[in-house]
Amino acid sequence: MSRTASESDPLVRVENLRKYYNNDSGLLGGLTMDSEFPFVRRESSYVKAVENVNFDIHKGETLGLVGESGCGKSTLARTVLRLLDATDGSIYFKGTDLTELDGEELRRTRKDMQMIFQDPQSSLDPRMKVGPIVEEPMKAHGMLDPEGREARAKELLEKVGLDPQHYNRYPHAFSGGQRQRVNLARALSVNPDFIVCDEPVSALDVSIQAQVLNTMQELQDEFNLTYLFIAHDLSVIRHISDRVAVMYLGQVVELADKEELFENPQHPYTQALLDAIPAPDPRATDRRTVLRGDVPSPINPPSGCRFRTRCQKLIQPEAYDLAEDEWRRVVEFQRAVKRRNFEEREPSAVRSRFLDDVDLRGEAGRIVTDAIDHIAADRFDEAEALLTESFADQSICAKKEPMYEVAPELAGDRHVVACHLHRED
Numbered sequence: 001m002s003r004t005a006s007e008s009d010p011l012v013r014v015e016n017l018r019k020y021y022n023n024d025s026g027l028l029g030g031l032t033m034d035s036e037f038p039f040v041r042r043e044s045s046y047v048k049a050v051e052n053v054n055f056d057i058h059k060g061e062t063l064g065l066v067g068e069s070g071c072g073k074s075t076l077a078r079t080v081l082r083l084l085d086a087t088d089g090s091i092y093f094k095g096t097d098l099t100e101l102d103g104e105e106l107r108r109t110r111k112d113m114q115m116i117f118q119d120p121q122s123s124l125d126p127r128m129k130v131g132p133i134v135e136e137p138m139k140a141h142g143m144l145d146p147e148g149r150e151a152r153a154k155e156l157l158e159k160v161g162l163d164p165q166h167y168n169r170y171p172h173a174f175s176g177g178q179r180q181r182v183n184l185a186r187a188l189s190v191n192p193d194f195i196v197c198d199e200p201v202s203a204l205d206v207s208i209q210a211q212v213l214n215t216m217q218e219l220q221d222e223f224n225l226t227y228l229f230i231a232h233d234l235s236v237i238r239h240i241s242d243r244v245a246v247m248y249l250g251q252v253v254e255l256a257d258k259e260e261l262f263e264n265p266q267h268p269y270t271q272a273l274l275d276a277i278p279a280p281d282p283r284a285t286d287r288r289t290v291l292r293g294d295v296p297s298p299i300n301p302p303s304g305c306r307f308r309t310r311c312q313k314l315i316q317p318e319a320y321d322l323a324e325d326e327w328r329r330v331v332e333f334q335r336a337v338k339r340r341n342f343e344e345r346e347p348s349a350v351r352s353r354f355l356d357d358v359d360l361r362g363e364a365g366r367i368v369t370d371a372i373d374h375i376a377a378d379r380f381d382e383a384e385a386l387l388t389e390s391f392a393d394q395s396i397c398a399k400k401e402p403m404y405e406v407a408p409e410l411a412g413d414r415h416v417v418a419c420h421l422h423r424e425d
Helices: 073-080 103-110 130-140 146-159 164-168 176-188 206-223 234-240 258-263 268-275 324-339 347-354 362-376 380-390
Strands: 012-022 031-033 040-042 046-057 062-066 088-093 113-116 194-198 226-231 243-248 251-257 404-406 415-417
Touching: 012 073, 046 073, 046 251, 062 073, 062 234, 073 194, 073 226, 113 176, 130 146, 130 164, 130 176, 146 164, 146 176, 176 206, 206 234, 226 234, 234 258, 243 258, 243 268, 251 258, 251 268, 324 347, 324 362, 324 380, 347 362, 362 380
Parallel strands: 062 226, 062 243, 113 194, 194 226
Antiparallel strands: 012 046, 012 088, 031 040, 243 251, 251 415, 404 415
């Protein structure tokens, strides 16, 4: 399916993109034990690496993509380029849905889309000289004759900050930063419109990072390139991006203009990432958010908001009327029981540690008391189930996937946030 692209249309548009991996591989993959005959059954399960992702990238801009390791950034990048097949959704490039292309048509389209990988050493063939490495994409797409390819390769080596005389050197003769420049020259060799940069400077020294980033920006201006730039370093994202998408457990949870996102973050996960940036003054104590807990499994992600199991702003269910501090204490207690991260068993010791100076009354107080009694009897599973079902699972954060658009305060036209704190009652 194709759309008629206009000047105002984005170069890349991703709509409801999903990428699942089957988790049933291997001899025993998908097998579970049962108490009844035949005692063993097979159940399919999937790793939900990318789930319902939407974004646009306009010609000439850089969209930064940031998130913790394992959140699905690289999988998303490879799926957008059709290096991986999407499970569902659409990827429009210049108005054409890439998910419906295959064979020669897809191969021709890939000429306009290139990728720079994270490791500058392993992404270069050590048996090939730099010149043929840069020429290889041109040769694959039938561009120019041998003399023309050599001339263009030398020209690109110079543009990325290398000596054209390096044409006959092998990759091992270069530093990490120089190898990444070779990768950049190779990506540029076929005159692409769109380049996916998968953490291209994360393996480089800080001083070299700045040089490579500056070169990429200069080339972007010269060739009118469009970047999807993936990084886990927020300072790098802020340096090179026009807009920023924050990803958590396979989903984009916030998308806004760079200035808007860094100065006016609206999602608790974005706030936690920004608060984790080391402060220039080690004596500073104004950090607002400390991110605790582990990322849930993408095989069985939380219902509703995927960040809710770690969020400090989990919304209280309507069935209870607790003060803000009381609710926060209850949430901390429930998560501590889930992690089994305390040794106390005596009810007074448990209450003193987690609920000191908090006098819970009514139904909430009864539930907490019953959970403490379960702990005293060493029935942690029952305590966890009671607390989770009564509190966490009753929150709107667990019942509905959030996605809201808020008015930008500082810059940009759109600010999208996946957090129920922005719902309109």
